[in-house]
Amino acid sequence: MLTVRAPATSANLGSGFDVFGLALGTPADVVRVERAPETTITVTGAGSEYIPEDPEKNTVGAVAEALDAPARIRIDKGVRPSSGLGSSAASAAAAAVALNALYDRGRSRKELVPVAAEGEALVSGEAHADNVAPSLLGGFTVATDDNVTQVDASVPVVACLPEISVSTRDARGIVPDSATMDEVVTTVGNAATLTVGMTRDDPELVGKGMTDEIVTPERTKLIDGYEGVREAALEAGATGVTVSGAGPGILAVCHRRDQRAIASAMVDAFDAAGVESRAYQTAIGQGATLYR
Ligand SMILES: Nc1ncnc2c1ncn2[C@@H]1O[C@H](COP(=O)(O)OP(=O)(O)OP(=O)(O)O)[C@@H](O)[C@H]1O
Ligand SMILES: N[C@@H](CCO)C(=O)O
Structure with a gap:
């Protein structure tokens, strides 16, 4: 079993709509994964009653699909959904890191950004990467259509x-x-x-x-x-x-x-x-x- 903690994030920061994002020290989601013949999801924690466990509707299901990495996935929510603090992205980022390691997919953190963004497409209609990028990379991130830049910051x-x-x-x-x-x-x-x-x-x-x-x-x-x-x-x-x-x-x-x-x-x-x-x-x- 592998465990990943992925932080809440704040996107836009006013002037950087759909581009800027930052990782927050707290709160965070914790995701645990084990190999399984098909993906199953359980959700506990903050706002879990509003989060679907159906892999076709949960952001981590989209990530498992994108990495061809079926697993038993347990999500412990620290970030309440529909918060503006990147709740759906925190789970997706955690699942991307966990499943990438579980199945030795060898993707870099930067390469996992579009994978985790598949989860955002599922819930918001668009694969905007401004929450998943900082949740994966930390610090302050600039996510454009074809690139992600990260700088460490501690404001x-x-x-x-x-x-x-x-x-x-x-x-x-x-x-x-x-x-x-x-x-x-x-x-x-x-x-x-x-x-x-x-x-x-x-x-x-x-x-x-x-x-x-x-x-x-x-x-x-x-x-x-x-x-x-x-x-x-x-x-x-x-x-x-x-x-x-x-x-x-x-x-x-x-x-x-x-x-x-x-x-x-x-x-x-x-x-x-x-x-x-x-x-x-x-x-x-x-x-x-x-x-x-
Ligand atoms: N693993 C997940 N964690 C949280 N929400 C999820 C997850 N999977 C699916 N959802 C659904 O995504 C929606 C919440 O995502 P939404 O993008 O609206 O909120 P947010 O991630 O907190 O906000 P923001 O992106 O503005 O920071 C809810 O409808 C929720 O049921
Ligand atoms: N940039 C996205 C982030 C959602 O968290 C939006 O503002 O719609």
């Missing part, structure tokens, strides 16, 4: 998860079809600023570059209390705040000294809007870990 973050469900499929349905040239120019500037910030572990530059005028304003309409939470986090010292992935999770970037105050301000602001939430005080972390 502190707070990921606040409200008790609201937003499906990625629905949130993709409200992405605007077009953008103005001014919006594109601003976005390119912000994305470049954020990228430089990651290479310098600089929360100020990363936070500044997280602003997005194209996709995020539409997505925030799906998150009750978003504006209040954003303002509270900024007042408590966050250097940037945006929707995590497709939401409803909200990501704040910060200096370590402000982390606790920001977490508490975000939870209180959700509470004031009548929404329960929990905040993970963490940092950009490692990719999937294999335990033999």
Whole structure:
């Protein structure tokens, strides 16, 4: 039996829609695999009651199929589904690493990115790789149609998860079809600023570059209390705040000294809007870990 822990992730980071992603130190999914004549899946843990065990509907089933690696797969969910914290991707990334090792497929972590993205195609309709890339590789990742670039980074973050469900499929349905040239120019500037910030572990530059005028304003309409939470986090010292992935999770970037105050301000602001939430005080972390 092989065991893999794969981390939650935050995609988009505002200006990098469908391209940027980062691995979170916590939470994470744990996947255990054993060889079997055909794939079976059991799911326990956070939100497991909402996750199908049918291999045709679970992201790990798509990964087993893509690697031609049938197995008995047990998923222990640390990342609740429909969270914006890459729940479906964490399982897919863990399964890709585990099954690749179990069947000696010899794929590199980078080569496993499109394999794990097959799981995303199953649940959201598109094989976007911006969650599976950081879950597999760790750090900050830039996933384009034909390449993935990774840099190690250790910027502190707070990921606040409200008790609201937003499906990625629905949130993709409200992405605007077009953008103005001014919006594109601003976005390119912000994305470049954020990228430089990651290479310098600089929360100020990363936070500044997280602003997005194209996709995020539409997505925030799906998150009750978003504006209040954003303002509270900024007042408590966050250097940037945006929707995590497709939401409803909200990501704040910060200096370590402000982390606790920001977490508490975000939870209180959700509470004031009548929404329960929990905040993970963490940092950009490692990719999937294999335990033999
Ligand atoms: N192994 C899995 N783990 C989590 N969700 C799964 C899994 N397999 C299938 N699903 C389905 O995928 C959907 C959750 O995926 P979705 O992309 O909406 O959420 P998310 O991964 O938390 O969000 P995001 O991609 O925005 O970070 C749910 O409908 C869930 O039932
Ligand atoms: N880039 C994807 C990530 C989903 O987690 C989206 O925002 O739809």
